[in-house]
Amino acid sequence: xxxxxxxxxxxxxxxxxxxxxxxxxxxxxxxxxxxxxxxxxxxxxxxxxxxxxxxxxxxxxxxxxxxxxxxxxxxxxxxxxxxxxxxxxxxxxxxxxxxxxxxxxxxxxxxxxxxxxxxxxxxxxxxxxxxxxxxxxxxxxxxxxxxxxxxxxxxxxxxxxxxxxxxxxxxxxxxxxxxxxxxxxxxxxxxxxxxxxxxxxxxxxxxxxxxxxxxxxxxxxxxxxxxxxxxxxxxxxxxxxxxxxxxxxxxxxxxxxxxxxxxxxxxxxx
Numbered sequence: 001x002x003x004x005x006x007x008x009x010x011x012x013x014x015x016x017x018x019x020x021x022x023x024x025x026x027x028x029x030x031x032x033x034x035x036x037x038x039x040x041x042x043x044x045x046x047x048x049x050x051x052x053x054x055x056x057x058x059x060x061x062x063x064x065x066x067x068x069x070x071x072x073x074x075x076x077x078x079x080x081x082x083x084x085x086x087x088x089x090x091x092x093x094x095x096x097x098x099x100x101x102x103x104x105x106x107x108x109x110x111x112x113x114x115x116x117x118x119x120x121x122x123x124x125x126x127x128x129x130x131x132x133x134x135x136x137x138x139x140x141x142x143x144x145x146x147x148x149x150x151x152x153x154x155x156x157x158x159x160x161x162x163x164x165x166x167x168x169x170x171x172x173x174x175x176x177x178x179x180x181x182x183x184x185x186x187x188x189x190x191x192x193x194x195x196x197x198x199x200x201x202x203x204x205x206x207x208x209x210x211x212x213x214x215x216x217x218x219x220x221x222x223x224x225x226x227x228x229x230x231x232x233x234x235x236x237x238x239x240x241x242x243x244x245x246x247x248x249x250x251x252x253x254x255x256x257x258x259x260x261x262x263x264x265x266x267x268x269x270x
Contacts, residue, residue: 007035009062018113020105023081027114030058030075032065034125041122042073042268043130045110046157047088047138049077055257064261068269071128076118078110080138088134088141090182091148095165107145111152131267133157133199135256140165140183143198147186150193157199157263159256160206160249163222170211177212181222187229198241199266200227201259203249220245242266 010031018025028049034041046052057077064070081087089100091107119127130153134142139158146156161183168180179185206219214221223243230241237243244262249255 007033009058009065010034011058014117016113016117018109020108020112021081021087021102025081025109025114026079028052028077028079029118029121030061030077031073032061032070032075033072034074035072038072039125040072040128041125042071042128043118043122044073044075044267045114045130045132045142046075046077047080047132047134047141048136049079051135051253051256052077054253055260057260060257060260061264064264064269068265070264070268071270072125073268074118074122076114078114085137088137090140090144090165090186092144092186093167093182095182096168100165103141103144106141107148110145111149115152129154131155131157133159133263135159135253136251137162137165143183144186146196147183147190150196154195155197155199155267157201157267158223159201159259159263160203160219160251161200161223161226163226164218177225181225184222184226184229187226187233190233192234194240196235196240197267198230198235199244199263200241201244201246201249201256201263203246203251203255205249206251219251 012029014027016025085099086102087106089103091103094100132142132146132153139161143156143158146153163183165182166180168175200223202220202223207217209218
């Protein structure tokens with residue numbers, strides 16, 4: 001694929017009145033390498049779009065593209081609402097504290113309001129792939145959406161994913177990590193979808209908790225356990241998923257900014 005030269009990165013902000021979420025949703029739209037000769041584009045949705053403003057995502061995108069030319073792409077960065085812990089999560093079930101109660105409404109917003117709006121703006125192009133990414137709880141929301149809709153999405157990017165999301169408190173006597181962590185359970189009980197690809201990132205300093213006392217922090221344990229579920233399902237590391245563990249990585253925006261170039265190169269470098 002040839003990329004047109006001298007195509008500038010563009011940016012704009014759109015605000016939508018969402019019926020299922022009952023709030024105004026702000027979405028920042030970034031485009032790169034889309035010019036007069038472009039026929040096909042990729043679409044990437046990212047939760048917690050306000051964090052991309054913090055990390056100056058436009059500069060990161062431009063710097064990566066200068067070194068590793070990217071496919072023509074549109075990035076829709078969705079700002080979270082005040083009720084983030086209810087809008088994000090998993091659609092099939094809330095967690096043990098009832099959080100994630102509006103995840104279904106958020107899914108409706110994505111599929112029935114945001115994506116049709118973006119597609120209407122891309123009517124001159126064919127969309128090659130649609131991906132979804134996010135940070136922490138936003139990462140859990142993204143992979144849940146991708147897993148639930150494999151005919152819509154092809155890639156998920158999860159930075160410090162909240163894979164601890166569970167239906168029982170881990171201090172309960174009958175807590176079982178094999179069945180009570182929601183995303184692990186969904187993968188275990190789901191079907192192998194060969195078109196799906198996954199990017200996982202976690203930091204060695206992501207947290208301090210080690211609930212099972214094995215010397216590995218929970219966030220890494222939970223991420224690795226989810227990858228093991230993918231392996232059991234038939235996915236292969238390197239082909240279907242990659243894992244970036246950062247020795248100095250924390251559960252914060254600066255860490256995710258450092259990981260972003262690896263994610264962009266993985267998914268969209270030519």
